[in-house]
Amino acid sequence: MRAKDLIVLLSVILIVAMLIIPFPTWLLSILLIVNISIALLILLISMNMSEPLQFSVFPSLLLLVTLFRLGLNVSTTRSILSKGDAGNVVETFGSFVIGGNVVVGLVIFIILVIINFIVITKGSERVSEVAARFTLDAMPGKQMSIDADLNAGMISEHEARERREKVSREADFYGAMDGASKFVKGDAIAGIIITLVNLLFGIVIGATQLGLPIAEAATKFSLLTVGDGIVSQIPALLISTATGIVVTRAASDGNLGQDITKQLLSYPKMLYVTGGTIILLGLLTPIGALFTLPVGGLMLLGGYRMTKIPEVSKEQLEDVEEDIQTDELKSPESVVSLLNVDPIEFEFGYGLIPLADSNQGGDLLDRIVMIRRQLAIELGLVIPVVRIRDNIQLQPNEYRLKIKGNEMARGELLLDHYLAMSPGVEDDSIEGIDTVEPSFGLPAKWITEDMKEQAEIFGYTVVDPPSVVSTHITEIIKANAHELLGRQETKQLIDHIKESYPILVEEVTPNPLSVGEIQKVLGKLLRENVSIRNLPIIFETLADFGKVTSDTDLLTEYVRQALARQITNQYSSGGEQLKVITVSGKIEKIIADGIQQTEHGNYLSIDPNVSQSILESIAAQVEQLSLMEQTPIVLCSPAVRMYIRQLTERYFPQIPILSYNELEANVEVQSVGVVNIE
Numbered sequence: 001m002r003a004k005d006l007i008v009l010l011s012v013i014l015i016v017a018m019l020i021i022p023f024p025t026w027l028l029s030i031l032l033i034v035n036i037s038i039a040l041l042i043l044l045i046s047m048n049m050s051e052p053l054q055f056s057v058f059p060s061l062l063l064l065v066t067l068f069r070l071g072l073n074v075s076t077t078r079s080i081l082s083k084g085d086a087g088n089v090v091e092t093f094g095s096f097v098i099g100g101n102v103v104v105g106l107v108i109f110i111i112l113v114i115i116n117f118i119v120i121t122k123g124s125e126r127v128s129e130v131a132a133r134f135t136l137d138a139m140p141g142k143q144m145s146i147d148a149d150l151n152a153g154m155i156s157e158h159e160a161r162e163r164r165e166k167v168s169r170e171a172d173f174y175g176a177m178d179g180a181s182k183f184v185k186g187d188a189i190a191g192i193i194i195t196l197v198n199l200l201f202g203i204v205i206g207a208t209q210l211g212l213p214i215a216e217a218a219t220k221f222s223l224l225t226v227g228d229g230i231v232s233q234i235p236a237l238l239i240s241t242a243t244g245i246v247v248t249r250a251a252s253d254g255n256l257g258q259d260i261t262k263q264l265l266s267y268p269k270m271l272y273v274t275g276g277t278i279i280l281l282g283l284l285t286p287i288g289a290l291f292t293l294p295v296g297g298l299m300l301l302g303g304y305r306m307t308k309i310p311e312v313s314k315e316q317l318e319d320v321e322e323d324i325q326t327d328e329l330k331s332p333e334s335v336v337s338l339l340n341v342d343p344i345e346f347e348f349g350y351g352l353i354p355l356a357d358s359n360q361g362g363d364l365l366d367r368i369v370m371i372r373r374q375l376a377i378e379l380g381l382v383i384p385v386v387r388i389r390d391n392i393q394l395q396p397n398e399y400r401l402k403i404k405g406n407e408m409a410r411g412e413l414l415l416d417h418y419l420a421m422s423p424g425v426e427d428d429s430i431e432g433i434d435t436v437e438p439s440f441g442l443p444a445k446w447i448t449e450d451m452k453e454q455a456e457i458f459g460y461t462v463v464d465p466p467s468v469v470s471t472h473i474t475e476i477i478k479a480n481a482h483e484l485l486g487r488q489e490t491k492q493l494i495d496h497i498k499e500s501y502p503i504l505v506e507e508v509t510p511n512p513l514s515v516g517e518i519q520k521v522l523g524k525l526l527r528e529n530v531s532i533r534n535l536p537i538i539f540e541t542l543a544d545f546g547k548v549t550s551d552t553d554l555l556t557e558y559v560r561q562a563l564a565r566q567i568t569n570q571y572s573s574g575g576e577q578l579k580v581i582t583v584s585g586k587i588e589k590i591i592a593d594g595i596q597q598t599e600h601g602n603y604l605s606i607d608p609n610v611s612q613s614i615l616e617s618i619a620a621q622v623e624q625l626s627l628m629e630q631t632p633i634v635l636c637s638p639a640v641r642m643y644i645r646q647l648t649e650r651y652f653p654q655i656p657i658l659s660y661n662e663l664e665a666n667v668e669v670q671s672v673g674v675v676n677i678e
Contacts, residue, residue, distance in 0.1 A: 059176035199225045351395075403483055520552040
C-alpha cells in the first residue's frame with residue numbers, strides 16, 4: 001500500500017514538473033503513450049462497473065488525468081516552439097495518421113473537438129447536474145425508507161447504517177461529478193486554445209528565429225501542431241466518454257457490455273425487420289447487394305438463432321411455472337403465511353401522515369425507537385418492532401394501537417394544535433376544543449399555538465401532538481407488556497442470562513421448571529408492573545423454591561418478596577414516607593377462609609355481596625386519596641395478597657397491591673385509610 005501511495009504522489013510531482021521543467025522528447029513520447037493508456041483503462045473500467053459508486057474515485061481521478069494531459073500540452077508546446085520537435089509520437093500522428101496533409105489534419109482535429117466539446121462533454125455536464133439535483137432531492141425519502149425498514153424489522157441496525165452511508169456517498173458522488181464535468185469542458189476549451197497558439201506562434205518563431213521560409217515553417221509547425229492536438233484530443237475524447245458512461249448508468253444489472261447485449265438483443269424479431277430492410281436497400285438502390293447482403297443476411301441469421309432459443313426456454317418456463325403454481329395451491333404454506341399477526345401495530349389516518357414523514361418534520365419513527373429502548377430498561381423486556389402503517393378506513397386525524405391483532409387503544413390528534421391539561425382549576429380565558437388526554441384520561445383542551453404561552457402561564461401542562469401519541473403508545477405497551485412475553489421471548493431471555501449465569505439457568509430449567517412455567521411467572525410480574533430486568537435474582541428465587549412447588553402463583557409471590565428492594569424503590573424513592581391503604585384483619589380473614597384448594601390450584605370463592613362491599617370500600621378509600629393528590633397503594637399480609645389482587649384486578653387494574661414482605665424494613669409506612677366492611 002505504501003508503494004502504491006508513493007506512485008500516486010510521484011505522479012502528482014511529475015505533473016508539476018512538466019509545467020516547469022523542459023523534458024526530453026523521448027520522455028514526452030513515453031508520457032503521451034501513458035496518457036492514452038490511462039484514458040483507455042478508465043474507459044474500460046467505466047464500462048465494466050455495475051453502479052457508479054464502484055468507481056467513486058472517478059471525480060478526483062478525472063481532475064488528476066486532466067491536469068496530466070494539460071501538463072503534457074504545456075511540455076509539447078514548449079518543445080515545439082523552442083526546438084521545432086516534440087518527439088516521435090507527435091510526429092507520427094502529424095504525418096502517418098493524417099497522411100502528411102495539414103488540411104486533413106485540421107479537419108480531423110476540428111471534428112474531434114466538436115464531438116468532444118459539443119456532443120459528449122455538454123451532455124455529460126447536463127446529466128451530472130440533473131443527477132446531482134435529483135439525488136439530493138431524493139435523499140430524505142431514502143433515509144425515511146431506511147428508518148421504516150429498520151423499525152419494521154426488515155433490516156438490522158448494521159444494514160441500516162450501511163444503507164445510510166451508501167445514500168450519503170451517492171449524493172456526494174453525483175455532487176462531485178457535477179463539478180468534475182466542468183474539468184472536461186475546460187480541458188476541451190484549453191485544447192483548442194493551445195492548438196491555435198502552437199500554430200500561430202510556431203509559424204512566427206520558425207520564420208523569425210529559426211530562419212525558415214514562411215511556407216516551410218507553416219508546413220512544419222502545422223504538422224507538429226495538428227499531431228500534438230490529435231494525440232491529446234484522443235485521450236480527452238476517451239475520458240469524456242468514460243464520464244458520460246459513469247453519470248448515465250442507471251437501473252443496471254451488470255456491466256455495460258452485458259446490459260447492451262441483453263437489452264438490445266431482447267427483441268429478436270426486430271433483427272428480421274432490420275435485416276430485410278438492409279437487403280431491400282441494396283436491391284432497390286445503386287448501393288448494390290454486394291455490400292448490403294452480407295450485413296442483412298447476418299442479422300437474419302442472428303434473429304433466427306435467437307428466436308429458436310427463447311421458444312424452448314419459454315416452453316420449459318411455462319411448464320415449471322405451472323408446476324410451481326399447482327404446488328403452491330396444494331401447499332398449506334400459501335394459506336399459513338396469511339395467518340401471521342404483528343405483535344404491535346400502529347395505524348393512523350391520512351391526516352397524521354406528517355407524524356411519520358421526516359420530510360415534513362415528523363419524528364415518530366425515532367420516538368418509537370426511543371420508546372423501545374426506554375421500556376427495555378424499565379421492564380427488562382425486549383419490545384417487538386412496531387409496525388407503522390396508514391389506514392384510509394380511519395378518520396383523517398384518528399389513530400389506533402393494536403397488540404397481536406386486537407385494538408387496545410384509539411385516539412385523535414390535531415397536528416396544528418397543542419394539548420393543554422388543566423392544573424385543576426380551569427381558566428375561562430383559555431379557549432380550545434374540549435377533549436380527554438388519551439394516556440391517563442385527564443380532561444384537556446386542544447389549543448392553538450397563539451394560546452400556548454398563555455396556557456403555560458396559568459399552569460396548564462402543554463404538550464405537542466407527537467409527545468401525546470408517543471406517551472399513549474408507551475403507557476399502552478407497559479400496561480399490556482405481559483401479552484408480548486411468550487415462550488419464544490422467554491427462551492431468548494433465558495439464553496441471554498445463560499451467557500453470564502450458566503449454572504444458575506441449568507438449576508432452574510428444564511428441571512424443575514419448564515420454559516412455559518417461567519414465562520407465566522415473568523408474565524405475572526409484568527402484569528403488575530414489576531420489572532423483570534433483574535433476572536439473576538428472579539432465577540435465584542426460582543432455583544430455591546422451584547423444587548418445593550410448581551404453582552406459578554406461589555412462585556410469583558416468592559419472587560416479589562425477593563425483589564422487595566426494587567418494589568420499595570419503585571413506590572418510595574429517596575426514603576419518602578409511603579402512604580398506603582391497609583386491609584383490615586376482618587377482610588383478610590374473610591378472604592383467607594374463602595380460599596379453595598384444588599388439584600389445579602387455589603382460587604378465591606366468597607359471597608358476591610361481600611366481594612361487592614370490599615370493592616366499594618376500596619373505591620371509597622381510593623377516591624379519598626385521589627382528592628389528596630396521593631397515589632393509592634393497598635397494603636396487606638403476604639398470605640392474601642395475590643387473592644386481593646385477583647379480586648381487584650378487573651375493577652382497579654392500575655392500583656398496586658403490596659404485601660408487608662415486599663417492603664424494605666427501613667421504609668416508613670403511614671396508613672391513610674383502611675379497607676373494611678360492616
